[in-house]
Amino acid sequence: MNITPEAWYSAAELAGLAGMPQTHSAVVRLAKREGWSSRSNAGRGGGLRYAITSLPAQTQRELRRQSALSAANTITSEAFAAGQSLARRSAIADIVDEKQRLRQVDAGAAKAAGLSGKSRDRMDAKLLLLMQLEQFAATHRMGICAAIDTFCAAYGTGELAVPAGIRDVIGADISAPTLRRWRRALRTQGAAALAGNYGNRAGSGTIESSPELLEFVVGMLVERPHINAKHVDRGLRARFGDSDTELPNLRTVQRFISSWKAKNAQAFLAIANPDAWKNRHMLAVGSADEGIDRLNQRWEFDSTPADVMLIDGRHTIIGVIDVWSRRALLYVAKVSSSAGVCQAIRRAILQWGVLETAKLDNGQDYVSHRVQRVFAALGVNVNLSAPFSPWQKPHIERFFHTFSHDVLELLPGFTGHNVAEAQALRASKSFAERLLTKNETVDINLTAAELQTFCDRWCRDIYATEPRHGLNGASVVERVAQWRGEVRRISDERALDLLLAEAPDGHGARSVTKKGLRVDGHYYAAPELGALVGERVQVMYDERDIGRIVVYHDDAFVCVAECPEILGVSRAEVAAIAKARQQEEIAAKRKALKGIARKANVQDIAYEILDAKQREANKVAMFPTPSVAHLTPAIEAARDAAQALDAVPATDAIGPTTLVHLEALRDVARADQAQDETAEDRFRRALTILMQADDPRSDIERAFLRRHIDSSEFKGRWSVFEDFGPSAFQLSDDYAVLLPDGAAFDRLRRARAQGENL
Structure with missing residues (x-):
């Protein structure tokens, strides 16, 4: 029994259920009394059948429960026998929740294939019950957690039919925690974990035994x-x-x-x-193009960052592939957006004809209202891929792989397929080149138009003419030539452009007023709108003229409304002018701001502040205070030493060391240190300072410590130091005293406290 919203039941089927009378005639009388929705029984015996939606809620729940039990009981001993093979166990594992399945592996697959005897019986029995649980929950329209208790109760009462021998292995009853434990073991350890660890030698190792x-x-x-x-x-x-x-x-x-x-x-x-x-390792059972038997039956769409840097930056390539013929098309766009996707659709339809089904990525550019509206208007079925599931559209994924590893690598500006290749390309430059160019980039020699031309030629002259494994050695050209069926085409290119046109606010819905239609601050009017005042209509832009819009009502074309004030200018021209004006305005503002900065001459403002403070200090007159000589034996001894030194003949003077000299020396030292010291070097220097007691530290060391230990650079490496110890930074084990359980860990806290008190 499969419950659907349109399910119908006879009085005989309803009699005796929860919330129902016990007899056929009583059910008929109750139906008349409550006015249940009914229809004639076309089968044997005649009579009426009643819609499930008209029945009492208690009866509906009972029918759904029976339906779930019936679905779970349809798993026969034949399915059980099929579950004994490794492929069947992998298929059962695929029932597990999709998000968890992405991280799941059949870790015990090899072990499971070699199981025998009681271990194999336990594994097979548990796999069958888990499969029945999934079927039970799906049919009962319940989540797994909610279905487990009901499932266990049905198993215990015998309502759940299982193949012979299952209860001998599992037992007469089963608990909800046990089922949850089995499901978790299947997700994390594979099917072999369901066999149990019976017979393994315990205490085989120090780690395993604890x-x-x-x-x-x-x-x-x-x-x-x-x-x-x-x-x-x-x-x-x-x-x-x-x-x-x-x-x-x-x-x-x-x-x-x-x-x-x-x-x-x-x-x-x-x-x-x-x-x-x-x-x-991910199972690839069957064929991804199974059931595809005609041209344009299903197209797959996706976008990927191109491995080419263009004059105007890195671009995205939107790809389309016809699964049956493997015919493919590429469209170069600045970003992957709904506008770019619509342009790719336009190119493909004009070249190939109209598709039947579109398999799309689940990105925002593909699920946008505009793209979905276009496909709906074209009568195209849409299937979205699950998040992070590229294998659900394997043909476009494989096509992108072929494209990116072909002659694309020979183009100027190629940046590598991944980080490792990109680093290798950068490393191939001489040291002098890299040294003289900070944050260097690869030379760029392509425009977007040139890349588009390359993509078109590659698809037409190389990809389409080479033998393809998925076509049994035939080429795309040969495969298309084999098609003898019809190809649906749109003869009016202008009509296609209007279908692909952008709608105001994304959806294009507007209400007709006495003044017409208000779009982007302008009123558009047409005589045909007079009969639709107060009605909601759909509006589309005319890309060729910003002064015109196309109006639809109930999916039927109404008119072209016009705004005389802006008639005759294309939307592309408006966008270009707006962009140019924006750039001019920004450039003017930047020029003005730079002029203000030059006029203000604030480069040396720090020294001006110091000079001002010094002038203020010089204005303060200090009154003389009474003084007396302070002498101690040590002072007197020092005085004697000074006099003795003064009596020694002076050597050739080197000259006094001034503040200018010290500052120059400091700048040279800092520049030299900043050039040679890495983030790891600074972290090691901070730890070396912390290894010292507080008192021996110099003022420079204290200042560096205060400035560095609260930086994100230090904190990130400190976490690594805590997890992996001194060896992670090539330090000796002596530095372990700075760890949380070490004798000197408190030094870091004291250093932070000293910094906060300054």
Whole structure:
């Protein structure tokens, strides 16, 4: 029984249900009394059938519960037998929530394939029940959490039909926590985890025998996939060093990490590099073009940043591919927007004809009201991909890969497919070139028009003429030539442009007033609008003339309304003039502001402030105060020493050291240090200062410490220092005293406090 909003039931089917009388005739009388929606029974026996929406709420709930049980019970022993194969277990795992599935791997796939006996029976039985649970929840229109309790109750009472032998393995009852634990194990460890750990030798290792140590080590590997054994060992000793827990040595930690990574290779790869896992291990059962048997049946759309830097900056390329023929088209746009997508649609339709179904990315540029309105107006079905699921539109993804790795790499201005390639390209420049050019960029020798020409020629002359694996060795040209069916085309290009035109405010809805239609501050009028005063209409811009708009009512064309004041100017001209005026205004303002700055001459304002303060200080006259000589034995001894020094003949004078000399020396030292010192060097210098007691620090060291320890640069590296210890910055283990559990950790707090008190 499949419950739908249009489900209909006979009186015999309703009799005895919750909220219903016990007899057929009583149900008929109740239906007449309450005026249930009914229709004649076209089947055997005649009579009436009643809509589920007319029934009492209690009866509707009972019908839905029965429907859910019926759907769950449709999983037969044949499906159970199919679940014994690894492919079926992978398919069952795919039922798991989509977002979790992105991080899930079938880590126990190899182990599951080799299971036998009771372990295999336990795994298969649990997999079947989990599949029934998913079917039960979907049919019952319930979330998994809400469905688990009802499902367990149905299993316990026997209402849930299961193949023979399942209850012998699982038992007569099953609890909700048990089902949740199975689902979690399937998501995180794979199907083999459902077999249990029966028969494994307990206490096989120090880490494995301690749940706390095992959880901690695995947690570190999951949180920081690239961590090494030395870091894990230090983490263990920092966390459990003061407890009675027996800790493994470094070699044991190394062996455990190697073994764990080998046993959980797919899971670990999914954590460390999700994209690599998708490319290597994600199941690709069946064919992505299954069911595609005609030209223009389905097009896939997507956008990607082009690997070419243009004269006006990095551009985006919007791609379209026809799945059946693999025919493809590229459109170069400044950004991927609804306007760019509409232009790509226009080019494809004019060249290929009208599509039947569009498979779109779920980005804002594709789900925009404008794009959806265009497809609706063209009668095109739209399917959106799930977020972060590029495999749902594999043909356009593969096409972009082919394009970016072909002769595109030979174009001037190519910047690399990824960070590593981009760094390699930058490194190929000489040291002198990189030294003389701060934040250097690759030479740019292409315009957007030149890149568009290249894309068109590549699609037509290279991609379309080479054999394609997905076409069984045929080329795109040959595949298109094989089509003998009809191709739907739009003969009026102007009509297509109007369909693709932008609508005011995105949706284009306007109310007709006595003055006409108000759009962007102007009134547009036409005689045909007189009969529609007070009505809501749809408005589209005319891209060729800003003084005209196209008006639709109930999806039917009404008229072209005009605004005489601005008639005869294209929207493109208006946009260009507006942009030029904006640039002129900004340039004028910048010039004026720079003139004000030059006139104000504020470059040396700091010294002017110091001079002003000095002048104010000189105006204050200090009255003389009485004084007496203060002498101590030490002072007297120092006086004697000074007199003795004065008696020594003077050597050739080098000249007095002035403040100018000191400032010049300071500037040279700072410039030299700033040039050579990296962020890690500054962090190590701060730690070296903290290793000293407070008193021996110089004023320069204290000033540096106050300025640096509250910076984001220091705080970020301090977090790494706390997690991984001194070795992360090539420091000796002596620096560990600065860690939170070290003897000198309080020095950082005192240094911060001294800075706050200044």
